[in-house]
Amino acid sequence: MTIQWFPGHMAKARRQVTEKIKLVDIVFELVDARLPLSSRNPILDEIIGEKPRIIILNKSDLADPLETKKWVAYFNDQGIAAVPIVAQEGTGMKQLMGKAKELLQPKFDRRAAKGIKPRAIRAMSIGIPNVGKSTLINRFVKKNIAQTGNKPGVTKAQQWLKLGKELELLDTPGILWPKFEDPEIGKKLALTGAIKDTILQLDEIAMYGLEEMKIRNPEMLAKRYRLTEEELNLESPDLLMLISERKGYKDDYTRAAELIVFEIRSGKIGKYTLDIAPVSLPKRQDIKWENR
Structure with a gap:
């Protein structure tokens, strides 16, 4: 994307x-x-x-x-x-x-x-x-x-x-x-709301957000959407469909995606930082960081 x-x-x-x-x-x-x-x-x-x-x-x-x-x-x-x-x-x-x-x-x-x-x-x-x-x-x-x-x-x-x-x-x-230059930056900016939602494919942003929350706040993600450990490990498209069904949206995956993105942005699935601070202190043009 x-x-x-x-x-x-x-x-x-x-x-x-x-x-x-x-x-x-x-x-x-x-x-x-x-x-x-x-x-x-x-x-x-x-x-x-x-x-x-x-x-x-x-x-x-x-x-x-x-x-x-x-x-x-x-x-x-x-x-x-x-x-x-x-x-x-x-x-x-x-x-x-x-x-x-x-x-x-x-x-x-x-x-x-x-x-x-x-x-x-x-x-x-x-x-x-x-x-x-x-x-x-x-x-x-x-x-x-x-x-x-x-x-x-x-x-x-x-x-x-x-x-x-x-x-x-x-x-x-x-x-x-x-x-x-880095598509990952575009995803991060989209997830946090720096880019207008009207030009985005919200289902892709929601799935990206789910993957990030699995890493950073798995317990809160599971609690928010009543997920079992097995469900939490589903691939993001399957997890999006499951959440849509559990919320009563049936096949309205866009509505489910909007909900997920909103709740990630507003902190309802916990605090998170997508850019991890460098361990060393290189000059800015040499910065590289990892996703956890």
């Missing part, structure tokens, strides 16, 4: 981000904590360049907490600050602002020494679709100033938002890259 999705507005957004990057002090790069590597757009590295950045591992409540700690340590060892948050609940927001102030203190000290009046931090929110950029903004201002949705492609244009006296944030649309 090959998954590609690069709407025209993403190409436009990439150009706009490249033009506006010079206006900000720091970049907030949001990633999905379940996919700390696969949800990082490689195009963004060349756009961001040497600009200070913080990798924000959002939706950390859905990820394996041990793996999240490993990824934070990994990014720190690569010289990149990383903070896990749950934007929906506001968890980790103080740590995020604290880290931003820490990284930019030398710059603002230099400005003060020149007699330049202090001003708010200017940040850019950037990342792939559906990692929670708009939810992060709404949490900062404690109201729904940015449109959100549990689907990719909600934010269609850049917008400057003043968030109190400490922060001015440029929100940007999610940007995917034109081609996934």
Whole structure:
């Protein structure tokens, strides 16, 4: 299964981000904590360049907490600050602002020494679709100033938002890259909701998700769908058919697939991280990881 999705507005957004990057002090790069590597757009590295950045591992409540700690340590060892948050609940927001102030203190000290009046931090929110950029903004201002949705492609244009006296944030649309060299990355992004369901074969995504849950959360998978040990070991197409029948959907496998994908995304079959942190610490372009 090959998954590609690069709407025209993403190409436009990439150009706009490249033009506006010079206006900000720091970049907030949001990633999905379940996919700390696969949800990082490689195009963004060349756009961001040497600009200070913080990798924000959002939706950390859905990820394996041990793996999240490993990824934070990994990014720190690569010289990149990383903070896990749950934007929906506001968890980790103080740590995020604290880290931003820490990284930019030398710059603002230099400005003060020149007699330049202090001003708010200017940040850019950037990342792939559906990692929670708009939810992060709404949490900062404690109201729904940015449109959100549990689907990719909600934010269609850049917008400057003043968030109190400490922060001015440029929100940007999610940007995917034109081609996934590794089809496994496409599957991971599809399973976690970074790609629109309307262009996917949901039964294939559901079967991929079942195989991943067999590895990561077999007990919760069995409990959720009342599976015996023998049933749990069925091939994924047979398991999908069994779950469809058990839910009373008969031959409506699409409905069963939608249910399975939704329940995996929402954490009803347990916490999971699909990208396993590297044991060693190679340079990013040399990273390889294993699926457990």
